[in-house]
Amino acid sequence: MTTIVGISAYYHDSAAALIKDGRIVAAAQEERFSRVKHDHNFPKRALAWCLEYAGVEPGAIDYIGFYDKPLVKFGRLLETYLAYAPRGFRSFVKAIPLWLNKKLRLRSEIRREMCGCQAPIVFADHHESHAASAFFPSPFEQAAILTLDGVGEWATATFGIGIGNRIELTHELRFPHSLGLLYSAFTYYLGFKVNSGEYKVMGLAPYGRPVYRDLILQRLLDVKEDGSFRMDMRYFNYCQGLTMTSRRFHRLFGGPPRQPESPLTERHMDLAASIQAVTEEIVLRMARHVHRVTGMKNLVMAGGVALNCVANGRVQREGPFERIWVQPAAGDAGGALGVALFIWHHLLARPRVPLHLDAMHGAWLGPGFSCEQIQRFLDEKGAVYHLYDAEEDLLEAVCCQLEQGKVVGWFHNRMEFGPRALGARSILGDPRDARMQSVMNLKIKYRESFRPFAPCVLAECAHEYFDVPAGEDSPYMLFVAPVKHEQRLANPRSADGVPEAELVGLARLKVKRSTIPAVTHVDYSARLQTVDERRHGRFYRLLQRFYQRTGCPVLINTSFNVRGEPIVCTPQEAYRCFMATQMDVLVLENYLLHKHEQPAGRTVNRQEYLAQFALD
16 A cells, blocks of 8 residues: 655645545645634644544555655745846745745744654655646546646646546646736735735626736737736836836826725726636647647646636637546645645556546545544533434435525535535535625625635436536536526516616626525636535535425536635534524534524624634
8 A cells, every 4th residue: 555645835725635545535725724714824724634634644554745846946045036136026036035944944844844754755846746636636538647746846838648547738828828827916916915806806707808918918018829928027016026016007008006995897897807707718729739739638737726617618619629628626626635645646657547426535635524423522512403313304404594585604524625505514505696796795694795706516306407517516516507598587677676687796796696696706607516416425416405495407606605704614613603693504424503593692602703813
């Protein structure tokens, strides 16, 4: 039995993964344990949990993999500093202590954190780790590989092929020209946090018009037919400064960056729409070029940009590939899994047999908790709960609450690996209720009102509600698809009767557009998750029961957390979130709790709860 541990750390979204004889056993992000969102520190807690779950002592580890090559990355930092000196001195001085204290001594740092474990340490190229995370767990025997992110060592995008147990990256785009950093520059300019708020830009884009698209393509970058590009670095500051954009950028787009939490204007929405349109065009061009060069019928993707599910949806609908598979933990966290699989298949040349669905086990790779553990906690807390010994009775009770317009916290099975809640740590609601989008954003999630919610849908019914081919699955919520015309309402109006055509900006939020309005975005798109019994078990059966009761095979599925907080991991965190929000019902495995039945004084003060987390 060969045990391999993969680690990503020291940039953002640190994580640990463990595989045994090539089988993915456990994977989790450090933030879920430390409760620091996007935690960049060494994943000490995540690694300890992986080892405990797998029953492996540190001395029994055969190989340790790290997801990139720090010395090469440090070389890029030095070379960039010299190219811009003396302008980059402040950012260089800020970065140096972490490099000297941790990153340049990473081998000894890993040994120290892992209690002196003497297993060989392998440092993989950053984009090799992404590529391995995309190809090796995929259901394909062979596929083209496309990776896109901010930057690894030098590469910002790569492509190549995977066949059997081998991957080969043949082409790359190099720093400072980066689609991920271009998108992050607009994220920063729009007042959101870099490496966190990019999905907010994606969600804001449909409210605007891409009026700046041509300006971006004319002034900021020169895009070739194959999707490669060069950026005019005079408009950007990330090479030499502590910000993403320069004064020239600000003059071009009419003012300084938006202050966080300040009002969003039509101009901000148009900027979001414009950079999203440019991103989609570049990704589409790249995909078409990769298809021409490789001749492969399947495509796999990873890297932070691969979390842009709107762009993924366009590649799926308009691109040349027959099938596309995206790693659910596509960002840096997934690099921990990628390097472990890279060691097993590529370096050790162990065989690979693709699985029909994929090898990610629904991405349910984190901690789970027994009913005994949950009951012990609830009793200690003095919580009032209902225990259901029969699953069918539990599902009936939950669906009854959903049908009545209640918001349900759903905690079941092992926690998801990656940024999406996929039915293990989810908040659920009835998508037919037009109020749900604003209620869940403002009273449960405490986040911006414009943020859309995703639908989860029975896999066999997806084609009836969304423009996807029958049988095409999307289990990881990584593709956006249009809501089917048959489900759209004719002449949509706001609640006070104003036609949609007369509304602009966030006023369009008030319009009921479809039979499932709470998950239909303003452009009639939806980031759907298909749910099947083999992957999702009880979660699938919950959807089935809701379908039987209501005739609707769709639920709202959003992550079990509030804004600024990592997704909950433990029953304790789920209960605390439940008590600090206006959530109505909490389901912890076989236990169901109603908010109104909880003892007086148990409710957590919302401000104290939110104060624990740095809002992003």
